[in-house]
Amino acid sequence: MIIRHVTVIDGTGADPIADAEVVVADGRFSAVRPAASAERADGDGPVIDGRGGYLVPGLWEGHTHLSGYLLQRPESERASFFTRLMADFVAAGVTSVTDLGGPIGLREELRGYLAGVSGPVPELLFSGPVFTGIEGWPVLDMKERASFAYQTDNADQAYRQALELADRVDFVKCVYDGEPGTPGKLPFEALKAIVAAAHEKGKNVVAHIHHRSELEEAVRAGVDGIEHAFLPDDAGSRAEALDVAALLSETNTYYCPTLAAWEQLGRSGDEAYLRELIDDGFLTEADVPQIISRPIWGRPFPHHPADECRVRLRYALDTLGYLHDAGVRIAAGSDIALALPSPPKALLRELRLLAEAGLPRASVLAAGTRHVAGKIGREATAGTITPTAVADAVLLDADPLADVAHLTDLAHHVGTLRQGRWDGELPGA
Ligand SMILES: [Zn+2]
Structure with missing residues (x-):
């Protein structure tokens, strides 16, 4: 699965990455890269257009x-x-x-x-x-x-x-x-x-x-x-x-x-x-x-x-x-x-x-x-959007760094990714 054109807040404390694409394989994140360099790799599965959205862990x-x-x-x-x-x-x-x-x-x-x-x-x-x-x-x-x-x-x-x-x-x-x-x-x-x-x-x-x-x-x-x-x-x-x-x-x-x-x-x-x-x-x-x-x-x-x-x-x-x-x-x-x-x-x-x-x-x-x-000693494998971490993320429709309500109000939640499986309506691919 690829989620394209999202702003990624990867959870490491690094600056947000605008217009990124996130690649998921086998339940884990395999790449986070600029969408401009995007190439459709075979076997990556469905493409989600996350335009305007914010992907957080x-x-x-x-x-x-x-x-x-x-x-x-x-x-x-x-x-x-x-x-x-x-x-x-x-x-x-x-x-x-x-x-x-x-x-x-x-x-x-x-x-x-x-x-x-x-x-x-x-x-x-x-x-x-x-x-x-x-x-x-x-x-x-x-x-x-x-x-x-x-x-x-x-x-x-x-x-x-x-x-x-x-x-x-x-x-x-x-x-x-x-x-x-x-x-x-x-x-x-x-x-x-x-x-x-x-x-x-x-x-x-x-x-x-x-x-x-x-x-x-x-x-x-x-x-x-x-x-x-x-x-x-x-x-x-x-x-x-x-x-x-x-x-x-x-x-x-x-x-x-x-x-x-x-x-x-x-x-x-x-x-x-x-x-x-x-x-x-x-x-x-x-x-x-x-x-x-x-x-x-x-x-x-x-x-x-x-x-x-x-x-x-x-x-x-x-x-x-x-x-x-x-x-x-x-x-x-x-x-x-x-x-x-x-x-x-x-x-x-x-x-x-x-x-x-x-x-x-x-x-x-x-x-x-x-x-x-x-x-609980799990920081090495989870809790961030980085390659090899478990592909767990939330797609929000507004910037959670601008207003905490964008994170805490479910009206701003577009969907959840759990171990690389999408829960929610799929935004237009
Ligand atoms: Zn308690």
Whole structure:
């Protein structure tokens, strides 16, 4: 397949290439070259005329919980729910989805649901069960989540479990959150042991954190990525953000703030929030009854009080620019779709919030593409439009570097390329 006469924003951070042509072969990009030099090579397949369009790498959801969404449905509806969800992701330009914690058998369960699906589906990447303390987050007393976690208070045991797990998953996740010294908190020595085991197996480790001190300790333990914007000790001062910016930059640690999660948890039950989502194009009036009828709408969420979530969101929106300016690689992940109609919409909201936090639009795009690939150790093969990368891309009808809405508003999406297969109407060839 050849996509001709498009402006390519290849996702490496390089300048856009105007009037380019992109050649796809065997599910991968094989060439990106000026259209003027175009020669029709035999076997290149259909030619798509992308005139006036902008081709960007396929989006990555960097933090979601597929098993969380599935558990809300009766078993008989899970297969149809999941196949529809996968189609929605691709239709929204999301070609890779990373799952941040679920039972070890989740990959096989989901594969089963997709048997017989012929359309393109996103690549799914799994952490498998997370490491946490004894009855630590996300298990607490929710028995149905016991299979989501290795609960441990012992570094040797954690090391052995992590060695075994690392062979079966794409990356490893630890939850480093809780009162220090209590059984519910993963001990620091266990965190270090898990990092050592995963790195021995060539797998990256990300850590869910809560307070700034936990972020600092997790970085000291050697994790590759931090999940969630940290809660500052003093929200009135920028000093903590500057320290964190220097630390993450120095250690090349990725940062996935999940702003959309803090926004939804902090503003659950707030009708003005739904109004804003409608104004910003993430929700329609028709979605509202369904959202306010969800059992979780307006109810306290376990472990995350709403006022605290608002502090995390506000502080992150105000200070993410410092992290960006220090060179920290920020990754996009939405975590939940509580007030948003669907998980793909939650990711698009995350991208919008990153722009509102002051990230330049090229960095918003990097956050939604190669930085997610990077945090889980996949930057070599995916996340950009460069020869040999997996041919995942989104064709937009307007410049996403001129206005973030051109990326986050589905009205600007022409179609999605997933492993070299086109999803959407074919523009005139
Ligand atoms: Zn999460």
